[in-house]
Amino acid sequence: MKHTDGTLLIDQASIEKCLTMKDVVEICDRTFQGFGEGTTINPTKVTLDLGEESAYPPYEGFMNAMPAYVGHLDTAGMKFVGGFLGERRKQGLPYLTGLIVLVNPHTGNFTAILEGAHITNMRTGAQTAIALKYIKKASSIRLGLYGAGMQGHTQTMAISEIFDIEELRVFDSSKESAQRFKENMKPYVKGEIIIADTPEQAADADAVVAVTPSKDKFIRDSWIKPGTVVFPMGSYQECEDALILNADKIIVDHVSQALHRGALKKLHAEGLIEEKHLYATIGELAVGTKTVEDENGRILCIPIGTGALDVAIGQVVLDRIKAQGGGFSFSFV
Amino acid sequence: MKHTDGTLLIDQASIEKCLTMKDVVEICDRTFQGFGEGTTINPTKVTLDLGEESAYPPYEGFMNAMPAYVGHLDTAGMKFVGGFLGERRKQGLPYLTGLIVLVNPHTGNFTAILEGAHITNMRTGAQTAIALKYIKKASSIRLGLYGAGMQGHTQTMAISEIFDIEELRVFDSSKESAQRFKENMKPYVKGEIIIADTPEQAADADAVVAVTPSKDKFIRDSWIKPGTVVFPMGSYQECEDALILNADKIIVDHVSQALHRGALKKLHAEGLIEEKHLYATIGELAVGTKTVEDENGRILCIPIGTGALDVAIGQVVLDRIKAQGGGFSFSFV
Numbered sequence: 001m002k003h004t005d006g007t008l009l010i011d012q013a014s015i016e017k018c019l020t021m022k023d024v025v026e027i028c029d030r031t032f033q034g035f036g037e038g039t040t041i042n043p044t045k046v047t048l049d050l051g052e053e054s055a056y057p058p059y060e061g062f063m064n065a066m067p068a069y070v071g072h073l074d075t076a077g078m079k080f081v082g083g084f085l086g087e088r089r090k091q092g093l094p095y096l097t098g099l100i101v102l103v104n105p106h107t108g109n110f111t112a113i114l115e116g117a118h119i120t121n122m123r124t125g126a127q128t129a130i131a132l133k134y135i136k137k138a139s140s141i142r143l144g145l146y147g148a149g150m151q152g153h154t155q156t157m158a159i160s161e162i163f164d165i166e167e168l169r170v171f172d173s174s175k176e177s178a179q180r181f182k183e184n185m186k187p188y189v190k191g192e193i194i195i196a197d198t199p200e201q202a203a204d205a206d207a208v209v210a211v212t213p214s215k216d217k218f219i220r221d222s223w224i225k226p227g228t229v230v231f232p233m234g235s236y237q238e239c240e241d242a243l244i245l246n247a248d249k250i251i252v253d254h255v256s257q258a259l260h261r262g263a264l265k266k267l268h269a270e271g272l273i274e275e276k277h278l279y280a281t282i283g284e285l286a287v288g289t290k291t292v293e294d295e296n297g298r299i300l301c302i303p304i305g306t307g308a309l310d311v312a313i314g315q316v317v318l319d320r321i322k323a324q325g326g327g328f329s330f331s332f333v
Numbered sequence: 334m335k336h337t338d339g340t341l342l343i344d345q346a347s348i349e350k351c352l353t354m355k356d357v358v359e360i361c362d363r364t365f366q367g368f369g370e371g372t373t374i375n376p377t378k379v380t381l382d383l384g385e386e387s388a389y390p391p392y393e394g395f396m397n398a399m400p401a402y403v404g405h406l407d408t409a410g411m412k413f414v415g416g417f418l419g420e421r422r423k424q425g426l427p428y429l430t431g432l433i434v435l436v437n438p439h440t441g442n443f444t445a446i447l448e449g450a451h452i453t454n455m456r457t458g459a460q461t462a463i464a465l466k467y468i469k470k471a472s473s474i475r476l477g478l479y480g481a482g483m484q485g486h487t488q489t490m491a492i493s494e495i496f497d498i499e500e501l502r503v504f505d506s507s508k509e510s511a512q513r514f515k516e517n518m519k520p521y522v523k524g525e526i527i528i529a530d531t532p533e534q535a536a537d538a539d540a541v542v543a544v545t546p547s548k549d550k551f552i553r554d555s556w557i558k559p560g561t562v563v564f565p566m567g568s569y570q571e572c573e574d575a576l577i578l579n580a581d582k583i584i585v586d587h588v589s590q591a592l593h594r595g596a597l598k599k600l601h602a603e604g605l606i607e608e609k610h611l612y613a614t615i616g617e618l619a620v621g622t623k624t625v626e627d628e629n630g631r632i633l634c635i636p637i638g639t640g641a642l643d644v645a646i647g648q649v650v651l652d653r654i655k656a657q658g659g660g661f662s663f664s665f666v
Contacts, residue, residue: 097441
């Protein structure tokens, strides 16, 4: 094991030490601009189904391979990330598992391998916050949240980097999780954190974010007021068909991914949602080629998640750790 | 850096020490059987174009992400592999660069990361040898080879594991490369190794293997005799359209990949080659659900390369290195 050249190995604790949510929001915002400019190159991710939907193998999980090139940092790489509900959950491990592999795009040399779940959690919050910044040109916001787990936390932390959260209504089927969330998130929320007794109560907000594993389409169209932006972020469809079909504008992070995963998958397969129904990408909003002016519109925003964000953040972490002279290096060749 | 649990890091030298071509042929054969049985799960690979075909970024390279699950070893993982002709070649580095990441498919824990180019080179030879075994039920063979580089070597070594090579005709635009190949490959070839003066001379064989970076469609239909099996293995179309369109049987390793990369890509884009024109997969030949009886048929076999082979070999290497108590372990979490 050499400590020069080679591939730098970066563990989760090292990432946590050198990366704030403010950093992540800034890096992701710049990378979204790259999508709009055409300098962020992000092919559609490929899924290895390990029983999330397939019958075989039956491990209640998946792994996604997400390669990307990020022009503004002139770096490339790939996140290999998965989620598991079976044996992994039994062992008490977090839902997500991931690695980010970075490549010098000029030579294909592997510059670093980083733990990937922590960056995934942070950037999944950041992408909502950034989309919201371009949709709602406000400084404060009333937030509704479904799911008080890890993702619920990072959504709240990221949104608080851009908005004053005037009120936060959170619903979780576990009251204990909701209570823990409330304690943890007090530093990030200016106003009150209200634990909703029913899902409907959490929908009374300027922005409604759903980060749940639900397959129940539990968010009703009738709950959503004009001017509310809904972010259904789960792997499955969390809102009823009417909420999607009645939306005035649908905004996504990546057209092809959004049609084949998550909230739009079923309606696309049925031919009811096509590319022409998508109003804009977050990248187009970030560079201003598309804008959202309609304050009373019913807006649906679906960021499925792109490897480019992970690669960009990974590169910034790598640069910082190299500057500090930290990390372990391993030569594969 | 802990030496227990964690992710085992395995460099190229360690792989070379514990893996023979015989091993690779056996592992790949079993994995092809898995394709036929349905126990090898291999989604279509995703390509990040870094200037191989795209104008931006202009680095004359690509990276492929190739996830797979291998049922007979109950393992999963992904190869991230690329080839570069620009800065990488200037630095005198080999064309290929790659890593193989292995995952426990029950939990998503990362069990190992291995250097990937060496295994890629070996298994690319092995897949030809195995396909040839199922197509030609002979013990000896006359081989024609285009390209005397690294891939030419591993093709020859792998084929020699299954067949006595009675004669080998090699053509390379560099006579020096051809001469070096001849010296290196003498131990693997029972008969004579003939350096062909023209490409046509190398086509007089039972099996013709092309491993070149050519975009010239230089292999002519008229050179190929009935009963000859042609393997166009390059990234671009090495044989003229007629040779493909006149083939009696086209055999591939992976239907979707074969239609979108390599020899068939252009004719598929033009609508001239469709899935219905593909006779069988190597996996179907391996389990016997399809057979090749036609001794005078003109057969084209196109193994584009599947991540499942790399994952399977990587797992066997990991098991051996763990059994020896070797390797370095790093904990990302």
